[in-house]
Amino acid sequence: MIQLGEKQTLSIVKKVEFGVYLAEPGREEVRVLLPGKQVPPGADLGDELEVFLYKDSKDRIISTVREPKLKMGEVRALTVVSIQKIGAFLDWGLEKDLFLPYKEQAGKLKEGDEVLVRLYIDKSRRLCASMRELHELLRTDSPYQAGDMVKGRVYELSENFGAFVAVDDCFSALIPHHEDHSFLQIGSQVEARVTGVKPDGKLDLTLRQKAYKQMDQDALQVLELLEEYGGALPFNDKASPETIMQEAKMSKNAFKRAVGHLYKERKIEITENSIRKK
Numbered sequence: 001m002i003q004l005g006e007k008q009t010l011s012i013v014k015k016v017e018f019g020v021y022l023a024e025p026g027r028e029e030v031r032v033l034l035p036g037k038q039v040p041p042g043a044d045l046g047d048e049l050e051v052f053l054y055k056d057s058k059d060r061i062i063s064t065v066r067e068p069k070l071k072m073g074e075v076r077a078l079t080v081v082s083i084q085k086i087g088a089f090l091d092w093g094l095e096k097d098l099f100l101p102y103k104e105q106a107g108k109l110k111e112g113d114e115v116l117v118r119l120y121i122d123k124s125r126r127l128c129a130s131m132r133e134l135h136e137l138l139r140t141d142s143p144y145q146a147g148d149m150v151k152g153r154v155y156e157l158s159e160n161f162g163a164f165v166a167v168d169d170c171f172s173a174l175i176p177h178h179e180d181h182s183f184l185q186i187g188s189q190v191e192a193r194v195t196g197v198k199p200d201g202k203l204d205l206t207l208r209q210k211a212y213k214q215m216d217q218d219a220l221q222v223l224e225l226l227e228e229y230g231g232a233l234p235f236n237d238k239a240s241p242e243t244i245m246q247e248a249k250m251s252k253n254a255f256k257r258a259v260g261h262l263y264k265e266r267k268i269e270i271t272e273n274s275i276r277k278k
Contacts (some may be wrong), residue, residue, distance in 0.1 A: 002061065004053050005072035005119045005127050010063070012047050022049060022063055022065045034063045050075050055097055060133040069093040070107055070129070074120045075137045077153065077169045079130070080113045090117065090129055104130035106156065107186035115187060116166055116266045131155070131186070136163060138172035140201030143195050149213035150205070154188040156182070163191060165205060173203035180243065180249035181207075208254070218250055223267070 002008070002024070010022035013031060018229050020039050021031040034051060043049065051063035052071070069092045070076040078090040078195040081097055087095035088109050100109075100117065110114065117129040118137055134155050144167070146149055152167035162177040163184050175181055175192065184190070225248055226233060235243055237259045241252040248255050259275060262268045 002032060002053060003072070004055070004121055004125070004199070006060065007050055007052050007071065009050050009128050010044060012045050012049065017043065022051065027082050030061045032061055040065070052094075053094070054094065055125075055216070057128065059124075064094060066094060068117055069116065070098070071104070073137060075116060075118050075134050075166065075170060077114045077116050080111055080115060083109060083111060089265070090115070092129075098127070098129050099268075100129040104132055106126065106131040113187065114153075116169060117140050117155055119205050124182050134166065135172060137168050138166055141172035142167060142197075142201065142203060144171070144197070144203060146196050148194045149191065150194060150203070151189065152205070154184050154186060154190065157184065157186065166193070167203060171203065172201075174204050175205045177205060177250050178245065178251050179206060179208065180245065196238055218254050219261045221250070222248065222255070222258045222262060222275075226275070227267070231277040235275070236273065236275050 010032065012020045013023045013028045014021040019036040020034050020043065022034055030247045032053060034049065040049070049065065051065055052068050053061060053063050056062045061173060063260065067171040069078060071110065076100065078092055080088050081091045082089045087099055088105065102113070115131055116134060117131055118134055119127055120130050122128050139221055145214060150167045152165040152173055153169055154163050154230040156164040157165050158164065158177070160177060163175040163181040165173040190207060192207050194203050195206050196204040198204065235247070237256045240251045244250065244252050244255045259268065259270065263270060267276055267278055
């Protein structure tokens with residue numbers, strides 16, 4: 001069966017001036033053109049060729065021996081080559097650029113951006129790109145373990161869960177919601193540390209350093225926050241995690257460590273309802 005967006009091995013069933021027609025064995029009534037400039041030298045009737053199937057500019061199914069940058073069932077980072085009224089067009093290594101409709105975009109794009117996308121077939125039976133619902137296609141067999149440093153690209157943001165990241169643009173990972181990710185955007189590239197590997201193989205990440213390294217930086221952040229509040233915070237380290245995250249942009253545990261560190265250095269005093277700078 002002819003499958004758009006996939007590579008298939010088909011046989012040459014007819015030679016014409018402008019190329020050859022390919023078909024599956026026993027199903028020669030369904031033929032696909034391979035343009036002449038892509039026909040391998042010496043290819044003859046009956047020869048098998050591995051080709052990728054897509055649609056040309058006239059919406060006809062066509063084949064190519066070129067290797068596309070993205071196939072059905074994969075997730076890849078592609079470059080935006082143009083922005084039009086109907087959407088964006090991406091370079092995927094073939095003569096006809098890949099269309100990314102506006103409704104399938106997860107943020108505002110500009111030419112030159114690299115975006116993480118998957119393939120899908122729209123209602124008109126055309127191959128298109130989407131920046132949405134990538135998680136099901138990301139791999140869960142990464143070689144990484146807790147403590148490893150990794151690089152990835154943010155592809156989804158959720159208030160309930162956090163920032164979803166594609167490590168190496170292919171492995172499923174998450175920066176949990178209790179970490180500050182308000183500065184991240186779709187497409188942001190991050191360097192993070194693996195804090196754990198879930199039973200299903202997905203990675204948990206943190207943008208923070210190990211606690212003993214991060215504490216000094218967090219302490220400085222608390223001091224800066226005190227300055228913003230005129231030297232006194234209207235809450236202490238017993239405040240709710242939500243309040244601390246909203247105001248200090250860190251987890252409650254990290255805040256308590258930073259406040260404890262500053263208290264031992266006698267830089268602050270802690271009252272029943274506040275923290276004051278000495």
